[in-house]
Amino acid sequence: MPDSFVQNRVPAAATTQCVEVIEVSKIYHGGTQNAVEAVSSVNFSVPHGQFVAILGPSGCGKSTLLMMVGGLEAVTTGRIEVDGSPMAGPRTSIGIMFQDSTLLPWKSALDNVLFPIKVLKRPVQEYHDNAHALLDRVGLYGFAQKKPHELSGGMRQRVSICRALVYEPNVLLMDEPFSALDAITRDEMNGLLLDLWQQYTKTALFVTHSIREAVMLADRVLVMTQRPATIVEDLTIPFARPREMSIGESREFNEICGHLRERIEHSHFEGRR
Amino acid sequence: MTVETAQSRALDLVPFGAAQFPSLRQLRPVLLPVATAGTVLLLWQAVCLVFRIPHVILPAPTEIAGELWRILPTLLKEAIPTTLDSVASFCLASGLGVGLAIVLTYSPLLRDTLYPNLVAFQLVPKVALAPLFVVWLGITSESRIAFSTFASFFPVVISAAVGFEGADASTLRLCRSLTATDWQSFRLVRFPFALPAIFSGMKIAMTMSVIGVIIGEFISAKAGLGFYILYASSRMETAAIFAALFVLCMIGAALYGAVALAERHVRRHYGRR
């Protein structure tokens, strides 16, 4: 299993798809009165190393889709393949970041970062340096021994980024990781994620409500409709990497955002029919 | 809705008019525990029969049922004072408790003076005082009610006081800005906010007042289920003990259920789950 960051950049791998979602639907409580169709025949694929953002109205089924890709929810119909093999359950080659930082309150920042290593029964000592380096990288130098309640919301989210990266997954799934943060911290976190991305390119699916955030971070943006969710737009973002946060002021950026907003509003309308 | 979708919806459902009756799966949370309790009873019966356990040690459920049927008139007669005393002390404890909590909420001086003492009283074994009430009030129903009220009063005051104190600060500020009177802000904000806490205190008080009455009847009574249980145990009539316990449990559960129902009703009135 290609575990290190560097191997992802091998060009041979770039030709094959990393994540493939084929005709996937999800129905909760199927066969009962309160059946909910959350996702309906979704198709898309993500090549290795691509950063894909998923935009859509609240409650449309984005989290459901992401959890299915992560193997945490079963698909009702259709198929999901990651690295060429169908998903049957959670895998260690996939890292997930949740909306809340979900840190363990009794563990220090460092121990929280090392939590996956402990669960995966890898030698914790070997990852110590790596964990420290990640914490330094996200600007938490000197906070390694602090417990979550001694950290701010943004700091906690940084710890959880480190936690998602420390065990070197190939694919990173992020479910509105910054939505609980204030606007300024959020911009800061976007910058940080962009930097980290440039350093360790890996395949990513990023769910968000913010159009600007999606355009800023992603190589490609998928727009979903109201529940049951389907994909109505698949837009490639033309900005080159490495990106600077300042592209947010460019005209092209704002035009793309405007276009996406229009698509979303339109799909809202369509969704209600 | 077209006919087709209506039909496909109908097909989703379990046939035979399952729409009216809850399905087996929905009943699982009720059926499973009941089945477990039933299994335990069956095992009990089997053990008694197979190992020929002496009746004095453990009568079989069927024997207990027979005994219950035989002495039911006596038990019901004994149940009357127990129930009345429990209800009386519950009402006294709830009324006094909530009343004192209101006083504590509006008088900072009394709160600072009394509250810590109340909490300290919560910790001491109040049961030990039961014989004192007999010394003071004699072997009477009043002495049992007084003791039982004393035992169940503290949880109500403490949780009600915590509840009144915990009312949403910004809503109270809103009231002040609307120049609401103290009575208005109490009736409209503090009281509804405190309801869950008051009811959780009252539920504890309900159990405690039955316990208090039983202990009172153990140590000083000529009637009541507690008295009957102790009397039967001195004559080694184990089946009669179990029958009396059964009636007592029914009373305890019914009284608790009544409080829980009242809670549901009141909370629904205030638009909270």
Place this chain on the structure above:
Amino acid sequence: MAHVGRAVGLPVAFAIFCVIAWEALCRFGHVSSELLPAPSAVWNVLAGNPGILMEQAVPTTIEVAVSFAVACAVGVLLAIGITFSAAIREAIYPNIVMFQVIPKIALAPLFIVWLGVGGKSIVTVGVFIAFFPMVVSTATGLVGAKPDVLQLCRSLTASEWQCFVLVRFPYAMPHIFAGMKVGVTMAMIGVIVGEFITAQAGLGYIIMFASSAGETATVLAAIVVLCGIGLVLYGLVALGELAVRRWYGGELPTSGVI
């Protein structure tokens, strides 16, 4: 500082005032000492006759400590058992909650029928009463771990056992202590009621005996000793909780059980 002074001073002053008022009532109010002995009379019993009270305190303390310890062990183990599998939890937990509601103390005479008069049945009553709050709050804690964190574990392909050791059990610690605080009070109640109705030895026996003999001062003295024992045991649990709270860090979930 003035704030702290008020927070401690006022309640203590009030308690002292109550004792003085009580003393004054007894001295000048012609209250029969059988009905309400003065605090000084209670003190005389405590100071004048400590041997007897202490002697009777020994079995009571041991019984409370043993039944509390057994209730904790059995309660936590059973809670682990019933939360480990969803089916077992659904089957057993509602029955246990049902038991919370009924007046279990009424079973005390039954234990005496089974185990005879003496320490064994008293301890059993204590265990039986203290055990339910332990199970309920431990189980609440064990199933109450944040779903997000459990999902994180699943995404890391953690085993059930790892989830339990690394997440569920630590999350339950505060609840376990909340249960223990209730449990220690309940063990005390069970033991006292057991001593009331078996009447062989212990402070509960002293209280019953002295109250029927009209020696109310002795009753109050025994109650003072009991309160002392109760507070010490409760204090030990609270100290343990403080240590866990420090380890846990930050906000503690609370649990409301009887």
